[in-house]
Structure formats: structure tokens, C-alpha cells
Amino acid sequence: MRGLGRCILAVDKLLTNENDPASYEATTMVNGGNRLILDLRTWEQKFAFYYGTYEPELVGATTRLFTGGVFYDIGASIGIYAVTMANVCKAHCGYVRAFEPVPTNLRRLEAQISENELGEELIQIERIALSNEPGTAMMDLCDDGKPGNAKITSSGQVSVEVTLLDNIWAKRNREPVDFVKIDTEGWDANIITGGREMIRECRPNLLVEFNRERMTNHGIPLDPAWEFLVGEMKYRVFYLDEQTGVVEEVQQPGDLENLFFVREDDVERILR
Known part of the structure; x- marks a missing residue:
């Protein structure tokens, strides 16, 4: 219309x-x-x-690429992906681990879980931020205090604890991670660096935002993450046009955002 x-x-x-x-x-x-x-x-x-x-096209492809185990929602925000994927995980006898450090978003995420009667067996929350080294960081909601996307910024009003993805994975008994969604307003590449051990062992499919503007603002390069995922781990990379639904394999990231990194055995799933 x-x-x-x-x-x-x-x-x-x-x-x-x-x-x-x-x-x-x-x-x-x-x-x-x-x-x-x-x-x-x-x-x-x-x-x-x-x-x-x-994001129906991205959610649809994510659902097809999840084959069982644990779904890591990094940058869970208010829980749209976590809640959407919870029942998908349930059907595969798996669960969601949702990473979100900002209190305003955590309250909304918890409310979503309650609203949908999803217990801890389906969505487990990690109240922490991730990067390539531990410490603390200042964060703010992107939209003037409204629940939703949040970013690390020197002018942030909320202090959050930061750790490595590998550290959380080790604490959670090296659980079998099958899919990782990362949407952290420019911090994605650092999170991949901090999760290399998990990625090497579990070899999950990934959906990574790679917000170029915020990566540039933070001075975070894409190349190390790309070389690790594509060069070392041999993932194949796909871009899904959300307007047309067309899936295209890419050899270089260019300026593209929301890229799927797919195991060779699962390529047919994203091309359906």
C-alpha cells in the first residue's frame, strides 16, 4: 500500500x-x-x-540457520530477538543467553520474558557488556533515555562491567553455542576478538551488525575480525537485502552491515 x-x-x-x-x-x-x-x-x-x-527477513534467516544448542543474543536490548528465538530454541531443545548491561533495557527485557511466560530455562540473562578486554565502560541509551539500542560512550551516564565473551562461555561450562547475533552499536569487532576460543570450538553461525559509523567513531577496525572469521575460520559471508529478500554472497565487506557468517554445511539454509 x-x-x-x-x-x-x-x-x-x-x-x-x-x-x-x-x-x-x-x-x-x-x-x-x-x-x-x-x-x-x-x-x-x-x-x-x-x-x-x-526485521522479518533477518529473523527468518536466523531461524533457518539455528540448528540446536544455545543462541547468544549479544546486545539483547529490550529482548526482541531473545523472545522471538526462545520458542525456536525450545523446539530444538536449546535456549537463549541474552547479554545486556543497561538497567533500563534489562527491566524491559525481564518484562518481556514475564509477558511471554518464558522461564529461565529458555532465556538466561547476562547483565554485562562484552569487549576484547575486561574492565568497565560508560554507556547510554541511543534515543534519549528510551528503552532500546544502547552504546558505549565517554559521556555515558551508566557504568557497566565489561568482560570477554570467552570468559562468560567458560563460566557457562563451555556450552554448545550454535548461533551468535551481535548488535552492539560499533563494538562488534572487539567482541569477536574476545570470543575467538568459543568461535573456534563451537563454530556457530553469526549475524553481525558492524555499524560502520560507530566503529569509525570508536576507532575500531573491521579487518582483524574479518580475517579471523573468513581467513582463519573459513566462514562464507552473505548479505540479505531486507527490502527484496535477496541473499547475496560477498567476498569483501565494503560498507555492508548485518552480515551473516555461515558454516559451509549450512549455506543451503540461508539460500532457501
Whole structure:
């Protein structure tokens, strides 16, 4: 329908009150039956509410590439991927481990788990940030205090503990990780560096955002992560156009974001 986005914005304006933040909170079914509590002040949650889907092409490919074991949701935010993948994991006798350090997001993530009656056996939360070395970092929500994407920034208001992905994996008895989704507003490459032992042993499929603008701002290069995943680990890399649904294999990252790193045996799954 042409103009659907404009219609949504018009309806949204009628149903919300800019002077009342509570009027923007809504619960709806997203991604085929998951109840999600959303804050319609943020663009991505607004359109997830009105369209009933959130990144459907990426979620669909992720679902096809998960074959059982543990799903690592790094940068879980308010829990859209964690909740969506929980029942997929259940069908494969697996579970989600959700990594999120920001208190505002953690409260919303916990509310999503309760709303969907998902117990700890399906979603386990790690209240910590990840990087290539341990320590602490300052973080802020990207959208002016609203639950959603968060970033590491020197001007952040929240101090969070930072550790390596390999450290958490070792504490969790070197569990069989089958898929890793990383969306950390530019910190993704450092997280891969801090998770090399796990990736070498478990060889999970991955979906990595690689936000180029924020990587540049942080001075984090892509090359070491690319050389490790593609050069050493021999992953094949695919880009999925979210508008057309077309999947294309790529040899170099260029400026592409949201790249799938796929085991050779699973290539047919992403091409379906």
C-alpha cells in the first residue's frame, strides 16, 4: 500500500500524547505470536508495533540457520530477538543467553520474558557488556533515555562491567553455542576478538551488525575480525537485502552491515 508509513504516523499521532510518555507504551504481537512491550517513541519499535514484524527477513534467516544448542543474543536490548528465538530454541531443545548491561533495557527485557511466560530455562540473562578486554565502560541509551539500542560512550551516564565473551562461555561450562547475533552499536569487532576460543570450538553461525559509523567513531577496525572469521575460520559471508529478500554472497565487506557468517554445511539454509 503506497503511503502506508504516512498513514501509520498520522494514526500514531492521534493515539499518543507527546506530553505523556505512558501513552507511547503498547503491547502487541510481533514476529508471529510473541507479545512485546514497546515504546512507540522510538522509530523501530513504532513500526514493529504497527506492522507486527521486526526485521522479518533477518529473523527468518536466523531461524533457518539455528540448528540446536544455545543462541547468544549479544546486545539483547529490550529482548526482541531473545523472545522471538526462545520458542525456536525450545523446539530444538536449546535456549537463549541474552547479554545486556543497561538497567533500563534489562527491566524491559525481564518484562518481556514475564509477558511471554518464558522461564529461565529458555532465556538466561547476562547483565554485562562484552569487549576484547575486561574492565568497565560508560554507556547510554541511543534515543534519549528510551528503552532500546544502547552504546558505549565517554559521556555515558551508566557504568557497566565489561568482560570477554570467552570468559562468560567458560563460566557457562563451555556450552554448545550454535548461533551468535551481535548488535552492539560499533563494538562488534572487539567482541569477536574476545570470543575467538568459543568461535573456534563451537563454530556457530553469526549475524553481525558492524555499524560502520560507530566503529569509525570508536576507532575500531573491521579487518582483524574479518580475517579471523573468513581467513582463519573459513566462514562464507552473505548479505540479505531486507527490502527484496535477496541473499547475496560477498567476498569483501565494503560498507555492508548485518552480515551473516555461515558454516559451509549450512549455506543451503540461508539460500532457501
